[in-house]
Amino acid sequence: MADVTQMTARRTTPAALLTRVRDRSPGLASGLLGGALAAGLGLAALAVLVILLWISSPYPDSGPGGALHVAAALWLLAHGAELVRTDTLSGVPAPVGVP
DSSP states (O other), X not given: OHHHHXXXXXXXXXXXXXXHHHHSOXXXXXXXXXXXXXXXXXXXXXXXXXXXXXXXXXXXXXXXHHHHHHHHHHHHHHTTOOEEEOOOSSSSOEEEOOO
């Protein structure tokens, strides 16, 4: 019974608590940074692909700004965002959907 009392009566020292805090995983900040990095890399990869297609197209009318706009729109659509086109013939904004 003496062994059980030693196990339950033992307390952790402040040094042990500090060591446990230092050794735990970074958590929220690391997750946010990793997510932002992944999103940025995904957008950059899509932008490079769209710009390469824009350069190789026979009629690049809208310039590099238009190509980057298309890349951002495709990236947003891939992540579930709803896009709205404001310059319609009727003047009323219309949602953009991909069938």
